Amino acid sequence: MGGEQRLQRLLARAGVASRRKAEELIAAGRVTVNGRVASLGDVAREGDDVRVDGRPVTEPGRGVTYLLHKPRGYVTTARDERGRHTVMELVPVVPGLHPVGRLDLDSEGLLLLTTDGELTLRLTHPRYQHEKEYRVWTEPPYVSQAALARLRAGVTLDDGPAVAVSAERAEGGAVVVLREGRKRQLRRMMAAVGHEVVRLVRTRVASLELGGLGPGEYRELTPEEVAALTARRPLV
DSSP states (O other), rough: OOOOOEEHHHHHHHSSHHHHHHHHHTTTTOEETTTTOOOTTTOOTTOOOEETTTOOOOOOOOEEEEEEEOOTTTSSOOTTTOOOOOOGSSOOOTTTTTEESSSOTTTTTEEEEEEOOOHHHHHSGGGGOEEEEEEEEEEESSOHHHHHHHHHOEEEEEEEEOOEHHHHHETTTEEEEEOOOOOOOOHHHHHHHTEEEEEEEEEEETTEETTTTTTEEEEEEOOHHHHHHOOOOOOO
16 A cells, blocks of 8 residues: 555545545545544555455556547546446546546547546645636637626626636637636636637646647656646645
8 A cells, every 4th residue: 555644545546536535435434444444534554454335445556647638529427327428438448547527518628537536636626726728619709808808807607706817819719717617617607708609628727738639539647747736736
């Protein structure tokens, strides 16, 4: 298990759950260490028998994180009850691999998949505020400077206010940067300023760019790229 470490960190790194969810599993009495029900604050040492719901947990020898160019028409889930294509069909089969956040069915672009629950937490928890950049195309009339200014000032959605870090005009639409990832957030923000999105591509997450990957193509992140993502300190 790689020496002594907090139990919730071990569960996160093993891909069982995010660290926050791992704490909930421990608090619910579903985690045991060497046959004893674990408590929050417990640590695991190399050679310990760690189990969740009676199933053994083993930390993978090498975590893996992929950067995928998600095509339109794929859902961001491990499986789909309606039989639609999922992003898991586009990457290698790796135990514990899961998408980081979501891109909706009609959206395209940069999507991360990882076996590292700790990395998932850092990329999805609001306190880390990683930037996400999107290229959007809209129906004519195209996005006005007034609409872009409203996005930067903030609009009110049914689940609360939403503000763009930046919003600039681009041919046929705009380039918008957000620090949140609520469901269909950018589409709803654009609708709030009077524009329907006809195409949406996520081009950047934090320091990672989509680059020249074509739809359905992926690459594995380097250890240096993963380290840069996990090194970011909380902003709130």
